[in-house]
Amino acid sequence: MKDKVKKLQLLTEVLLQKIKKEKIVPADIDELREALRFHEYRYYIQNDPLISDYEYDLLYKSLEGLEHENPDLVVADSPTQRVGKGLTKEFPSVPHLVPMLSLDNSYNSEDLYDFDRKAREQTKTDVIEYCVEPKFDGASISLIYENDKLVRGATRGDGVYGDDITPNIRQIRTLPLTAAFSAYGLQIAEIRGEVLINKNNFKKFNEQLMEQGGQPLANPRNASAGTLRIKDPVEVGRRKLEAFVYSLGYYSTLNAKQKGPETHSETLEMLWELGFRSPKKEMKVLQGIDEVISFCNEYEQQRDDLPYEIDGMVIKVNSFVQQDKMGMTTHHPRWAMAYKFKARQGTSKLINVDFQVGRVGSITPVAKIEPVPIGGVTVSSISLFNEDVIKEKDLRIGDTVLVERAGDVIPYIVKSFPELRKGTEKPIKFPKTCPSCNSDIVRAEEEAAWRCTNINCPAQVLERLIHFASKDAMDIRGLGSANIEKFYKLGLLISIPQVYQLDYEAISQLEGFGMRSIENLKAAIEKTKTQPLHRLIFALGIRFVGETMSKTFARAVDHVLDLKNFDEDALQMLEDVGPKVASSVYQFFQNEDNIELIKNLENLGLQLANEKKKVFVAGNLKEISFLFTGTLTRLKRSEAEELVEQNGGNIVSGVSSKLNYLVVGEDAGSKLEKAKKLGSIKIISEDQFLAMVGKN
Ligand code: IVH
Numbered sequence: 193m194k195d196k197v198k199k200l201q202l203l204t205e206v207l208l209q210k211i212k213k214e215k216i217v218p219a220d221i222d223e224l225r226e227a228l229r230f231h232e233y234r235y236y237i238q239n240d241p242l243i244s245d246y247e248y249d250l251l252y253k254s255l256e257g258l259e260h261e262n263p264d265l266v267v268a269d270s271p272t273q274r275v276g277k278g279l280t281k282e283f284p285s286v287p288h289l290v291p292m293l294s295l296d297n298s299y300n301s302e303d304l305y306d307f308d309r310k311a312r313e314q315t316k317t318d319v320i321e322y323c324v325e326p327k328f329d330g331a332s333i334s335l336i337y338e339n340d341k342l343v344r345g346a347t348r349g350d351g352v353y354g355d356d357i358t359p360n361i362r363q364i365r366t367l368p369l370t371a372a373f374s375a376y377g378l379q380i381a382e383i384r385g386e387v388l389i390n391k392n393n394f395k396k397f398n399e400q401l402m403e404q405g406g407q408p409l410a411n412p413r414n415a416s417a418g419t420l421r422i423k424d425p426v427e428v429g430r431r432k433l434e435a436f437v438y439s440l441g442y443y444s445t446l447n448a449k450q451k452g453p454e455t456h457s458e459t460l461e462m463l464w465e466l467g468f469r470s471p472k473k474e475m476k477v478l479q480g481i482d483e484v485i486s487f488c489n490e491y492e493q494q495r496d497d498l499p500y501e502i503d504g505m506v507i508k509v510n511s512f513v514q515q516d517k518m519g520m521t522t523h524h525p526r527w528a529m530a531y532k533f534k535a536r537q538g539t540s541k542l543i544n545v546d547f548q549v550g551r552v553g554s555i556t557p558v559a560k561i562e563p564v565p566i567g568g569v570t571v572s573s574i575s576l577f578n579e580d581v582i583k584e585k586d587l588r589i590g591d592t593v594l595v596e597r598a599g600d601v602i603p604y605i606v607k608s609f610p611e612l613r614k615g616t617e618k619p620i621k622f623p624k625t626c627p628s629c630n631s632d633i634v635r636a637e638e639e640a641a642w643r644c645t646n647i648n649c650p651a652q653v654l655e656r657l658i659h660f661a662s663k664d665a666m667d668i669r670g671l672g673s674a675n676i677e678k679f680y681k682l683g684l685l686i687s688i689p690q691v692y693q694l695d696y697e698a699i700s701q702l703e704g705f706g707m708r709s710i711e712n713l714k715a716a717i718e719k720t721k722t723q724p725l726h727r728l729i730f731a732l733g734i735r736f737v738g739e740t741m742s743k744t745f746a747r748a749v750d751h752v753l754d755l756k757n758f759d760e761d762a763l764q765m766l767e768d769v770g771p772k773v774a775s776s777v778y779q780f781f782q783n784e785d786n787i788e789l790i791k792n793l794e795n796l797g798l799q800l801a802n803e804k805k806k807v808f809v810a811g812n813l814k815e816i817s818f819l820f821t822g823t824l825t826r827l828k829r830s831e832a833e834e835l836v837e838q839n840g841g842n843i844v845s846g847v848s849s850k851l852n853y854l855v856v857g858e859d860a861g862s863k864l865e866k867a868k869k870l871g872s873i874k875i876i877s878e879d880q881f882l883a884m885v886g887k888n
Contacts (some may be wrong), residue, residue: 200230201242205464208247211254218262224255229272229368229467233847236365236434237469241846244352244817269341269369274362274429281686283355283421286344288334289382290444292351295327295506295530304507307529308481315514322484322725323456326491327504327530328436330388331417333361335437337381342369347420359589360420363429367437371466377450378443383463385437388774389416390499407577407640410604412501432501437468455510457820474484479508487508495533504532537596538571539604540564545576545620547627549651551659552735554641555623557582559593559605566597574603578640579622586610590617626651653687654680655735660688664739665731668719670713676704688789691717692796725752725802728793732786735776743834744769745777751791752800756781804829813841813884817852822860825876832878835885847873855881 204227210216216224227252235241235248238655252271259266266273298304311320334354336344341765346354347363361367364387373381389397389412397415398408409415419431443452453459457477463470478484488505495502509515509527515864518526540561548556556575574595577584587593591608626633627643628651633642644652657676661668664877668691679685680704684695699705726746730739744766749755755777763774780786793802818828819835827835832855833843844851847866853874854867867873876884 193595197242200227203227204243204247204251207251207254211250216254216256216258218265221255221258221262221265224251224258227251228255229370232365233273233368233467237464237467242848243846244842244844244850246842246844247850266468271369274365274369274425282545283347283357285349285353286346286356286639287353288346288349288351289336289380292332292334292354292384292441293525294346294351296524296526297504297526297530297532299532304481304485304488304529304531307507308484310516310825311514311527314518315509317514320514321455321510322478322479323460323475323508323510324484324487324505325438325460325471325508326498326502327506327532328388329385329387329411329413329501329503330422330435331413332359333385333387333435334441335361335367335383335385337371337373337383339379340370340372340374342367342371354398355421357420359425360422360428363425364433364435366434366469368467371468373443373466374446376450376452376462376466377447379446380442380444381414382442383437383468384439385435385468386439387416387420387433387435388412389419389431390432391501392499396740397431400740407581408602410606435469437470438464438506454512454630455827456508456512456515457510492533502533503529505529524863534567535703536567537594538564538566539594539609540571540590542591542593542605542608543589544589545582547623549626549628549644549649549655551652551655551733553626553644553646553649553652553708555627556641557620557622557646559587561593564595566595566603569597571597571603574605576605579635579642580640582620582622583783588613588617588619590614605826628652651679657685657688657691659733660691660731662731665727667727668713668720669716670709671716689792691794692793692798694722721797724800725749725800728752728798728800732780732790734780736773737777741769741773746802750802753781753787756787771872813839816841817844817850818842818855819844819847819851819853819863820855821863822857824855824857826878826882832881835887839885847882853881 203223207220207224207227210220214434228248231241231243231248231251241248243367255270256272259270259272296307298307308320312318323873327726332348334346334348335342342362343358345358345367346353346356362369373379379505391412394409394412394415401408409418415431416433419428419433421677422428438460439456440452440463445452453462457475460470460472460475464472476487478487482506488507493504507529509518515525515527520526523841538783540563542559544560546558546560550556556577557579559574559576561572561574563570565571576587585605585607585610587605590613591610592612593608594606595603596606597603598678604657622642623633625631626646629644629646630648631644633644635642646652654677657680658673660666661671661676671691676685679694679699681750684698685691694717696710699713700707700710724746726739726742729737729745729752730742745755746752748758748766758781760771760774760778763769763777764771769777790800798844813836818833818841820832824832836843847854847863849870849872851867851873853876854863855876855878856864857878864875867875
């Protein structure tokens with residue numbers, strides 16, 4: 193194995209040299225593919241990349257170029273061919289080779305003892321060997337590989353027929369397009385697994401949705417199931433789905449004598465060896481049910497630390513001979529059992545609905561419910577997003593409602609229970625005018641939100657101020673929503689420029705404002721004058737412009753007012769900027785009041801030129817590579833990486849001889865060990881890193 197890695201690393205070096213010297217030729221195509229497949233495997237399956245993203249892109253683009261020039265050399269399982277034809281029609285319905293059954297559920301150790309008793313009786317065995325693995329909370333899929341090639345991917349559907357979603361399945365990087373089943377004597381293999389979106393990507397995806405005025409998805413499960421069914425494979429690719437595969441539903445052998453795996457754990461090993469992400473590392477083979485119960489309890493404790501959602505464990509009798517003895521019902525196999533973790537759901541009563549006006553005037557209904565503890569957090573207030581949600585869920589004041597909170601996801605109302613209504617429940621009346629200023633409200637076509645039309649609406653002004661000072665915007669400590677509200681009501685703070693002209697004399701007369709807190713507030717406000725430009729752009733509260741978009745705009749200009757010169761087409765040339773965002777930014781910068789506001793802020797001493805861009809030109813980290821590991825205490829990981837890039841350095845994705853600096857945070861693990869072993873990498877602390885970029 194090690195030799196193979198060495199060989200492929202060497203091959204990669206050679207190919208990269210050729211690419212850099214522009215000496216790559218069509219005869220290199222197969223080797224390029226081999227190298228790319230290997231690095232995709234290291235990255236997506238083993239989570240241990242050996243080359244930087246940049247180098248991967250070099251290889252990928254060069255293969256793409258060669259294939260473009262030589263279309264007859266393109267093959268279906270080339271790493272470039274994940275994006276196939278789009279799905280224009282309905283998804284064709286296809287039969288599963290073997291029905292996809294469900295799992296029986298258990299909720300406590302009694303249920304598991306019961307399951308074990310039956311298993312021992314049916315197999316006439318004293319101690320059963322079990323294989324236990326996580327129950328991934330995503331969408332189930334079935335994949336068919338024929339002669340080592342992925343030929344079909346389908347949803348579970350009703351278990352007998354599913355939808356053929358092959359182009360979307362090909363977008364999932366943890367699924368190889370080719371896998372050497374023939375080496376195990378298998379000709380056709382139907383594999384089952386679960387498609388997931390990890391918590392981080394889910395969060396980012398929801399942020400983007402909200403930035404664009406959309407409604408966030410309730411949980412990663414819905415996001416993965418929904419994504420599998422969209423008709424644009426490129427978009428599917430963007431959403432970064434992942435998949436675990438956990439069983440071989442059906443197989444045919446190349447020759448009759450050949451035998452497939454004999455246990456479930458062997459199957460997981462085999463799938464792993466074939467290049468899939470199976471739960472080989474997560475599973476445990478255990479003797480008897482007591483060991484199973486303790487493992488399940490241990491795993492439940494780590495649930496929140498995993499990068500993806502799981503909703504329980506799956507316990508499987510390991511031996512296939514024993515599985516066959518136990519058989520199945522029409523619904524589930526008798527040899528497997530799901531052990532469901534404690535629900536993160538609760539029921540409560542819908543007491544009232546408040547209507548809040550946001551900084552761009554959107555009116556958001558917020559449900560007030562009787563406080564209910566869910567997964568260690570008390571929930572009493574839940575956003576209902578918009579009028580349609582209220583209608584779709586047919587919610588009424590007084591209803592009993594089911595509330596869910598999945599992981600770090602915001603809580604949401606799953607449904608109401610109409611069968612529990614007493615007749616006293618009242619319909620929720622969406623306001624006809626702005627609940628804050630009584631002005632007209634409008635709902636644009638294709639938009640879910642009603643909006644207040646009065647730009648000077650007090651609720652909007654207040655929300656804009658709160659947003660401006662908030663942690664992810666200008667980050668003014670001591671100017672949180674409570675103080676802003678207080679100052680606003682007293683007329684001490686009614687516009688953004690006034691943040692820099694506060695009447696401290698008047699503030700010092702207020703209760704709770706001593707010398708010390710006033711000095712701290714002054715210092716915090718002074719500090720914001722040199723905040724990086726992207727924070728100011730975000731703080732301006734432009735519709736549809738969130739943190740990510742703000743960074744894109746900041747990178748594109750030398751001074752914020754340069755954005756005045758971008759028309760909608762020019763704006764859309766920027767990364768990920770679509771027509772909606774472009775139109776909003778264009779309108780914002782064509783509005784004289786906004787330009788006046790920005791000039792005003794500059795006169796008050798705010799730094800509105802792109803300082804970082806200047807540092808970038810200096811490029812004092814030019815061609816130096818960095819990697820961060822462990823928990824950073826002073827910077828967010830994304831901020832640290834951005835600092836590297838803005839200073840001309842680059843981020844690599846794994847520890848290899850290519851890495852120059854490993855920046856070590858708290859609780860650093862295997863990457864640090866590996867870097868120490870390699871010896872050539874400079875290992876530095878977060879403070880040392882900050883000093884290197886002039887931030888100490
Ligand atoms: S085995 C014959 N293993 O749970 C049933 N299922 O409630 C084979 N699931 O539809 C399923 N993680 O989508 C199995 N490690 C795992 C699983 C798993 C998640 C899902 C699967 C199935 C559902 C049943």
